[in-house]
Amino acid sequence: MSKVVDRFLGYVKHETTSNENSNTIPSTKNQLEFAKILCSELEELGLSDVSVDKNSYVVGTLPSNIDKTVPTIGFISHMDTAPDMSGKNINPKIVNDYDGSDIILNEGKNIVLSPREFPELKNYIGNTLITTDGTTLLGADDKAGVAEIITAVEYLINNPNIPHGTVKIGFTPDEEIGRGADYFDVKKFGANYAYTVDGGPIGELEYENFNAAGARITIQGRNVHPGSAKNKMINSMLIAMELNSMLPVNERPEFTDGYEGFYHLIDIHGGVENTTISYIIRDHCKDKFEVKKETLKRIVDIFNYKYGNIISLEMKDQYYNMKEKIEPVMQIVNIAKKAMEEVGVEPIISPIRGGTDGARLSYMGLPCPNLFTGGQNFHGKFEYIPTFAMEKSVEVILKIISLYTEISLV
DSSP states (O other), X not given: OOXXXXXXXXXXXXXXXXXXXXXXXXXXXXXXXXXXXXXXXXXXXXXXXEEEOTTOOEEEEEOOOSSSOOOOEEEEEEOOBOTTSOOSSOOOEEEOSOOSSOEEEETTTTEEEOTTTOGGGGGGTTSOEEEOOSSSOOOHHHHHHHHHHHHHHHHHHHOTTSOOOOEEEEEESOGGGTOTTTTOOHHHHOOSEEEEEEEOSTTEEEOOOOEEEEEEEEEEOBOOOGGGOTTTOBOHXXXXXXXXXXXXXXXXXXGOXXXXXXXXXXXXXXXXXXXXXXXXXXXXXXXXXXXXXXXXXXXXXXXXXXXXXXXXXXXXXXXXOTHHHHGGGTHXXXXXXXXXXXXXXXXXXXXXXXXXXXXXXXXXXXXXXXEEOOOBSTTSTTOEEEHHHHHHHHHHHHHHHHHHTTOOOO
């Protein structure tokens, strides 16, 4: 196994699932424990100004080894894994020389990773894949990014003859619950530009992302004995179902792609007396994003009129499309594109159907496009990553660093 693969396989042993229902920073203590491990590793590698703060933000510096002044660039990944599926006791499986057939992840539970459902698997015939065992997610989002960044920096440390400017690295908590940039100190980080390494398949290069909001709707019902419920009972679960049916069916994640936005019902729980439903709302277009939010508000208003003010709505914007912050400095995208081409990777420039810390950071004054990690099917048991894609990610990071030495700030 290569260094980046070994590093990744070590990292996924650490559970770092974030928790959107937690008010602590970070949302889970395991993230701070992992941050301290990364901090120690960076110190052992010989980076400067290494630190981890109380909020679990890890930063470090590789000082320049050249005489001229060039842009300081950063590379950022997040340490947490999505709460959509368990990230505890991850047991990766290695599939050598993949032959294009079904991959049995878990025979006992009949969980199969099949090219019939995931046709992109055919792109990786002959390569080594890392998969889950069918009981957890894999954690390539974003421990693959963490491993790729550290491996690239380690290579430069071990090869001091390779010229480079100052390189900053940063690892954040709680990206998966929309809080990854909340306490990121852009001024302290000190980079002119940065890249998140948090994308999907090999070649992805992204500088557009969703505008995003989260919504929680609470419905207060009235429970009475069903035998005497006529004209008395208000079943909050049925109202939740009715409310959800008012949203356009064709604007769900399973029916959208490209620039199309959606409403995504991510959680529903309750009983007759009380039900809570949670949505995430996404759209690349700011105007359409605002329309989606207003639509949900109007539906709630209609139902409150119908049922008597028994529904409350909490809605909060999470992040915005970074496109308008990246376009004025498009050279940072062009440099990444050139880097990929020079190491034999075909750039795939497309909108992110999601978000990254880079979206928030771009609005905080640190323009931050997104680079691929190589992973596929994030957030679930069918997640996997080809090892060669991780190795290519390291090469791309190194080439980007090299290309910035050709830019003088004087």
